[in-house]
Amino acid sequence: MQLTESRDGEVITLGAGGRIDHETSEAFQKALEPFLSRCAEGGDALVLDMGDVNYVSSVGLRVLLMASKRVTAQKGRIVVAAMQPTVGEVFRISHFDRILPSYDSVAAAVAALKT
């Protein structure tokens, strides 16, 4: 899975697309991996732009949980942004909205991480 990448100061925005499920989660995890190591105290902050993601299964949610755990342990910051309504529902139903901070737009997420 290819992630689009853009930088605004210390904030990196990564864009994913399609379904994040048992078929794609491993590739998603591998694509995310290089960015996680730099997402630490004093380093980059990460925004996952979910705007083009149309479904996330339990396997995909677990990748996000592992990323969040790792980043938190490194005292870094990671958030999700611009979720489609149904993906937002999956986050709410699974209670992952209580684990990962989310923002309505990428711009709002970047602004929050830059402050």
Next chain:
Amino acid sequence: MDIRFWGTRGSLPTPMTASQMQDKAIALLKAADGRSFASDEELSAFIESQPFWTRSTYGGDTPCVEVVLEGEEHLIIDLGSGARRLGSEMLARFGPGAGQTYHVLMSHLHWDHLMGFPFFPPAYIPGNRIIVYGCHDAIEASFRRQHRGPNFPVDFSHLGANIEFRKLATGSTVSIAGADITPKLQLHAGDSYGYRIEAEGAAFVYSSDSEHRIEDEHAAEGFVDFFNDADLVVFDAMYSLADAVSVKEDWGHSSNIIGVELCQRAGARRLALFHHEPVYDDARIDAILADTRRYEEIRRDAYSEYQPLEVLAAYDGLVVSL
């Protein structure tokens, strides 16, 4: 085949509190909004139109499920506190003079699945036969232990029924009370076992007290096979997915999300959420049921190959005909 739920709560019996009952009365009276009803039928129709949590309750007894078959012998899964009412109804229906045969499948030996047996009236009556099946070595010892003083006043040796214990093995199917029964090992402290029961042209799966590790696709495929084409899967949905994979990882239970995913992959037709968390009230379980039905829709929209999956939340007293 009918599936009758006598106990659906996990971990601990959970009676409704006075304030919870009052909340229901207030909600119903608010919904009625001062209207009057011309007949009991009209009143009943109004009550039935209200949310489940206001007009009813999921109940608080711990796991006990009856598989009602056409034959004269009885098939029961687990003996949580729900077994008390099951035993009382059996006694009322058949009387103490007509000996009955009860086949009991034990998922495991944690207390919430065993605590009802000392209050199961047929166990005290000579002429009854109770055959307890399971895959654990310690089943008989566990049954005898909970009858010992000072925990209980009647020793196991004083029970009047003829009680036997038979060991089952995973990977093999046995015929019990006219049903083909296959146990499956599940991830739970001390091990638990699910049961697939096929009889009278229907397939029923009881899979409580079972943790599913999201990262273990091999194990998931095993459960997809176990649930394959089932008419009803009773599934441990005690926690949210987020809790099950974080703060409550290794606690031995699963979530509604995993239940939907496995059942859809398996082509099952009905999913019953089961082993309800004791801290959840009826309104919360109603909300979880609505969320689970929505997740089933979202996932079916994402994967066109999945057939509709009916999602229920099991409650004490629910009967599902297969």
